[in-house]
Amino acid sequence: MQNIPQQRLAIAGLGTIGLEVARRIDAGALPGISLAAVSARDQARAAERVAGFRSPPKILSLSELADEADIIVECAPAAVFMEIANTAVAQGRTLVPLSVGVLLNHLELIDRLDETGARIVVPTGALLGLDAVKAVAEGEVESIRLSTRKPPAGLKGAPHLVENGIDVDGITAPTRVFSGNAREAAKGFPANVNVGAALALAGIGPERTEVEIWADPTVTRNTHTVTVESDSSRLNMTIENIPTPENPPTGKITALSVMATLRRLTAPMVVGT
Numbered sequence: 001m002q003n004i005p006q007q008r009l010a011i012a013g014l015g016t017i018g019l020e021v022a023r024r025i026d027a028g029a030l031p032g033i034s035l036a037a038v039s040a041r042d043q044a045r046a047a048e049r050v051a052g053f054r055s056p057p058k059i060l061s062l063s064e065l066a067d068e069a070d071i072i073v074e075c076a077p078a079a080v081f082m083e084i085a086n087t088a089v090a091q092g093r094t095l096v097p098l099s100v101g102v103l104l105n106h107l108e109l110i111d112r113l114d115e116t117g118a119r120i121v122v123p124t125g126a127l128l129g130l131d132a133v134k135a136v137a138e139g140e141v142e143s144i145r146l147s148t149r150k151p152p153a154g155l156k157g158a159p160h161l162v163e164n165g166i167d168v169d170g171i172t173a174p175t176r177v178f179s180g181n182a183r184e185a186a187k188g189f190p191a192n193v194n195v196g197a198a199l200a201l202a203g204i205g206p207e208r209t210e211v212e213i214w215a216d217p218t219v220t221r222n223t224h225t226v227t228v229e230s231d232s233s234r235l236n237m238t239i240e241n242i243p244t245p246e247n248p249p250t251g252k253i254t255a256l257s258v259m260a261t262l263r264r265l266t267a268p269m270v271v272g273t
């Protein structure tokens, strides 16, 4: 049998995305990757969650994860992103971030990668088509737009809605609740448009990437439409994500996108840009 070099994985945040990824890795989905450590707000609960694993990982604080792993998947709340990212980058690890919106306001992390040999590998996550966006961005791009529609409850509590006194409970028809660029969207909706941040990083940056957000009682899925005009192609792409029962603003595809990203990191053959 081929001897596959093992990479140690740590997962920061054992919630909707993290637990699904942890279960799949523990079940042997990726032969080149073993689950070394996880971090969770409630360590006792995390210990219960991994107790039945074939090979239970260590349960560590966020800042200890980089000591134990080559790859760190960040799937925690945006508020603790920098704690995870700073240690991963300082120790030259590969960081796979999900709370990508935070990155847009900390581009200095990207500047530090060369110094430490760390990498940041952003999964497509709940979006689609970043392969084509990256390809057209090698040429001239006129515009990139994202229109996101979510069931109103999925947007509840977003800082932009709170600051502007928008009550999603009262919304009975599709309503545009935000229009601006990807940087502003990431600030106003940190738990909802990470996809806008990933799109901005893949394409033409946070200032030029335009984002609209709709609270739409007629949709049951988190729906993202990307429209691109460029000198090589016109892109029109829509993804309709089934919300996870545990955390409806997060689509089921997100954990699967992390798995595909991890597979790509260790695969001898890679398909797609």
Ligand SMILES: NC(=O)C1=CN([C@@H]2O[C@H](COP(=O)(O)OP(=O)(O)OC[C@H]3O[C@@H](n4cnc5c(N)ncnc54)[C@H](O)[C@@H]3O)[C@@H](O)[C@H]2O)C=CC1
Pocket (backbone or CB within 6 Å): 012, 013, 014, 015, 016, 017, 018, 039, 040, 041, 042, 062, 074, 075, 076, 077, 078, 080, 097, 098, 099, 100, 124, 125, 126, 127, 190, 191, 192, 194, 195, 198, 246, 247, 249, 250, 251, 254
């Ligand atoms: N890039 C993308 O396409 C997507 C990104 N996301 C983002 O991914 C992140 C995770 O999403 P979910 O798994 O749905 O969230 P979740 O709320 O289900 O899980 C987050 C977990 O982090 C844990 N946590 C909180 N504070 C912690 C701390 N100090 N130390 C360790 N763990 C801590 C919580 O206990 C929870 O289990 C969010 O920021 C979300 O906005 C979600 C969907 C798509």
Ligand SMILES: O=C([O-])CC(=O)C(=O)O
Pocket (backbone or CB within 6 Å): 126, 191, 192, 193, 194, 195, 196, 222, 223, 241, 249, 250, 251, 252, 254
């Ligand atoms: O669609 C989803 O599942 C999640 C989402 O909008 C995001 O975090 O950007």
